[in-house]
Structure formats: C-alpha cells, structure tokens
Amino acid sequence: MNLEIDNLWVINIAGVEIWITETIYNTWIIMLILIVLAVIIRFKLKNFKIVPKGFQSLIEGAMETFDNFADNTLGEGFSDIVPWFFMVFVFILSSCLFSVFGLRAPTADWATTFALALASFVIMIFMGFKHQKGKYLKTFFEPNFIFFPLNLIGELAKPVSLSFRLFGNMLSGTIILTLYYALTPLFVQIGIPALLHTFFDVIFGALQTYIFVIISLMYIRGAAE
Amino acid sequence: MQDPLAFVIGIAHIAAALALLNGVTTTFGQAKIAAQAIESIGRQPEAADSIRSTMFVGLAMAETSGIYGLLIAIVMLFANPLVDILLNYLG
Numbered sequence: 419m420n421l422e423i424d425n426l427w428v429i430n431i432a433g434v435e436i437w438i439t440e441t442i443y444n445t446w447i448i449m450l451i452l453i454v455l456a457v458i459i460r461f462k463l464k465n466f467k468i469v470p471k472g473f474q475s476l477i478e479g480a481m482e483t484f485d486n487f488a489d490n491t492l493g494e495g496f497s498d499i500v501p502w503f504f505m506v507f508v509f510i511l512s513s514c515l516f517s518v519f520g521l522r523a524p525t526a527d528w529a530t531t532f533a534l535a536l537a538s539f540v541i542m543i544f545m546g547f548k549h550q551k552g553k554y555l556k557t558f559f560e561p562n563f564i565f566f567p568l569n570l571i572g573e574l575a576k577p578v579s580l581s582f583r584l585f586g587n588m589l590s591g592t593i594i595l596t597l598y599y600a601l602t603p604l605f606v607q608i609g610i611p612a613l614l615h616t617f618f619d620v621i622f623g624a625l626q627t628y629i630f631v632i633i634s635l636m637y638i639r640g641a642a643e
Numbered sequence: 644m645q646d647p648l649a650f651v652i653g654i655a656h657i658a659a660a661l662a663l664l665n666g667v668t669t670t671f672g673q674a675k676i677a678a679q680a681i682e683s684i685g686r687q688p689e690a691a692d693s694i695r696s697t698m699f700v701g702l703a704m705a706e707t708s709g710i711y712g713l714l715i716a717i718v719m720l721f722a723n724p725l726v727d728i729l730l731n732y733l734g
Contacts, residue, residue, distance in 0.1 A: 421721070579707050586710035589717070629703040632696070 421596050423527055441527040448512050448524065491635040495549075499541060499638070506534060507631050514588065514623025517595075518615050523623075526588040528581065535581035538634035542576070546641035554641065576637055580630065587626045591618030647729060655723050659716035669709035676701045 426443055429436045463474055470478050484507065488500045510525060517523040524530045546554040558569045595614055599607060680698035684691045718724075 582710055582714060583703060583707060586713050590713060593717075625699070626703075629699060632700060633703065636700070 421593065423522070439527075440522050441524045441530060444516060444521060445513070445524045445530065448509065448516060452508065452512065488635060491632055492639050496545070496638070496642070499545070502537075502541070503631055503635065506537075506634075507627055510534070510584070510627040510630060511624060514619055514627060517588075517592065517619050522592065523588055523619070525584055525623075526592045528585045531581040531585040531588075532577065534584075534630070535577040535634075538580065538637065539577040542634075542638045542641045545638050549642040557641075580633060580637075584626050584630050587622055591622055594618060647733065648726070651725050651729050652723075655719045655725065659719040662712045662715040662719065665712040666709055669705060669712075672705045673702055676705060 424440045426438050426440060429438060459477060463477065467474060481504070484504050485497075485500060488496070488503060492500075513524045513530070517526070546557075550557075558573070559566055560569070595611065595618060598611060598614060676698060680694055680701075683694050687694075
C-alpha cells in the first residue's frame with residue numbers, strides 16, 4: 419500500500435496525454451465485478467416467479483429495503499432517480515471494501531468522490547427545475563436579492579463538502595493503515611491489521627456510504643420542494 | 644535565518660498541527676449530538692429509528708470542519724505549494 423496514487427501508464431491521443439492512474443484501474447476492476455454480478459443475477463432470475471423464493475427473495479429484499487429508505491427520505495414522485503442512487507450506494511460500498519484486500523480504494527482519490535458528488539449536484543439542479551419550474555431560480559434570491567452571492571456560494575459548496583467528507587474519511591483510513599504497515603515489524607502484520615481494516619474500511623466505509631447517499635437525497639428533496 | 648527551505652518546511656509542520664487542532668471542537672460538537680440523541684431515545688424509545696438516522700446526518704455535518712482541517716494538514720505535509728514556490732524563487 420502506497421500513500422501516493424501511482425500512475426500506471428500514459429495514453430497519448432492526438433497530443434493529449436491521458437494518465438491511467440491506479441484509481442482508474444481499480445475502478446475498472448470494480449465495474450467489471452459489479453457488471454458480471456448484475457449479469458449473473460439477471461440470468462438466474464430468468465424464470466421470474468410471483469411468489470419469491472430463495473435467491474429471488476434475497477435480491478428483492480435488498481431492492482425493497484433501498485426503495486423504502488429512498489422513499490422515506492425523498493417522499494413520493496422521485497422513483498426515477500432511485501436506481502441511480504442504488505448504483506452509487508453499491509459502487510461506493512464495494513470500493514470502500516476494496517481496500518480490505520490491500521489495494522487502494524478508488525474513493526481515497528478526490529477525483530472519484532468529486533465526480534459522484536457532481537452527479538448528485540446536477541441531479542439536484544435538474545430536479546429543482548423539473549419540480550419547481552421557474553420558482554427554483556427564485557430560491558436563490560430569498561429572502562432578498564442582496565443575498566444572491568451568499569446563496570450561490572452555499573449551493574456551490576454542496577458538492578465540495580459532499581465529496582471532501584467521503585474522501586477525507588477514506589484517505590485517513592488509508593494513511594493510518596499505510597503508517598501501520600510501514601512502521602511495524604513483519605510479525606505484527608499478520609492478523610492484527612484485520613481489526614484496523616474492519617474499523618477503517620468496513621465500518622467507516624458503510625457509514626460514509628450511507629451518509630453520502632442520504633445527504634444527496636436530502637439536497638435533492640430540498641431543491642425540489 | 645540560515646536555510647529558507649528548512650524554515651518553510653518547519654512552519655508547514657506547525658501549520659499542519661494547528662489545522663488538526665480543530666478536532667478538539669469538532670469532537671466536542673459530535674459528542675454533544677450523540678449525547679442529545681441518546682437522551683431523546685431514552686425519553687422516547689419508539690422514535691429510535693428516526694432519531695438514529697437524523698443523528699448520523701447531524702454527525703456527518705458536524706464532521707465536515709474536522710475533515711477540512713485534516714485535508715489542509717495533509718496538503719501542508721505532502722503537497723505543499725509553498726515549497727515549490729520557494730524552490731522556483733531560489734532558482
């Protein structure tokens with residue numbers, strides 16, 4: 419495990435250098451795993467039953483739990499954005515669990531978390547215009563038009579704080595584990611890091627995933643109402 | 644001042660330590676949130692689920708300033724822009 423993000427190779431397309439970093443590589447691995455998993459689940463659920471049993475009830479239970487959670491946070495009328503947030507939830511959770519295997523988690527790179535937070539921000543603006551029409555622009559001038567710069571900064575700070583929260587938590591776990599691996603002799607590095615991995619990767623990762631999704635959903639609800 | 648580079652690096656380390664000091668107030672605020680949530684659950688155990696989810700969101704909000712301090716400390720230690728500026732200046 420290394421503190422810095424390694425640059426694996428550079429692709430040169432028409433004079434533009436594209437750096438394939440460790441983060442992008444690990445993201446591809448996670449995407450591959452998730453896509454293969456989704457295809458396997460799709461093929462196993464080919465003969466869909468009305469009364470779920472076994473494997474099907476497991477998948478339906480997971481989907482229903484997330485649907486209920488999103489509906490409780492968002493309210494009615496937002497069912498078309500729930501699948502996106504289910505994908506975000508699964509992606510962040512699996513990338514936080516990725517560092518259990520000693521590889522660098524993609525969420526310990528600001529590029530990944532900022533991309534996810536920017537997507538939430540774009541959805542927020544879109545849903546605001548969709549549900550409030552022109553009135554959404556008026557919320558920037560509340561309670562008076564003098565407050566426009568303040569409101570604008572407040573809106574622009576949302577994706578930044580959302581991405582920094584996830585990035586900071588994941589990076590602190592990475593740094594502490596790297597320090598542990600670098601400073602201790604070899605015989606303490608067997609077994610004991612499992613506890614640290616459980617705390618910093620599994621517990622913090624699950625908590626931060628939940629918080630990322632629920633705060634995104636709350637921003638969207640606040641913009642749409 | 645004998646060596647400007649050593650001076651800048653030393654100051655950067657002090658700045659990182661000062662940036663991490665905001666953990667004191669952040670932790671105090673988070674402890675207050677958790678204490679209030681436990682008190683509310685004790686008073687009204689049937690509302691425990693909604694109180695718990697609200698508590699986690701509040702904790703995350705209060706944590707933001709602590710995370711900012713941590714990031715500033717990391718930038719000061721590992722990606723300090725002042726060192727590059729100084730090296731360019733010294734030539």
